[in-house]
Amino acid sequence: MHLEEMKKEIEKLVISKGFYNKPEDIPKKxxxxxxxxxxxxxxxxxxQLEEKIAEELIDxxxxxxxxxxxxxxxVNMDEMFAWKLAxxxxxxxxxxx
Numbered sequence: 001m002h003l004e005e006m007k008k009e010i011e012k013l014v015i016s017k018g019f020y021n022k023p024e025d026i027p028k029k030x031x032x033x034x035x036x037x038x039x040x041x042x043x044x045x046x047x048q049l050e051e052k053i054a055e056e057l058i059d060x061x062x063x064x065x066x067x068x069x070x071x072x073x074x075v076n077m078d079e080m081f082a083w084k085l086a087x088x089x090x091x092x093x094x095x096x097x
Contacts, residue, residue, distance in 0.1 A: 002078050003065060003077035003078045003081060004076060004077055004078050006061075006065050007065050007066070007068065007069045007077065010062055010065055010066045010069065011066070011069055014066060021070075022070070023070050023071070025070070026067055026070055026071050029063050029066055029067040029070070030063070030067055032063045033059075033060050033063035033064050033067065036056055036057075036059035036060045036063060037056075037057075037060050039056045039059070040053055040056035040057045040059075040060065043056055065077065
């Protein structure tokens, strides 16, 4: 499944469950992504199963993609991913350290 397909599936989930679904909810969604990232970190530190860590990381991806759906709906995230990956590959070794 591609990022754009995932966005559509997440939108269906958000609508069907009555979750936040307005542009003014973007800060909440970004905060929730940050919280889920913290939960992934905590699960890793506690030595929990990889599946638990992965579940929390997927929650982060859900919130990020859902935020992208509201914050930049005209941007194709598959194309943006490819562009950003190519840009990062073009940077020198250990860029920014």
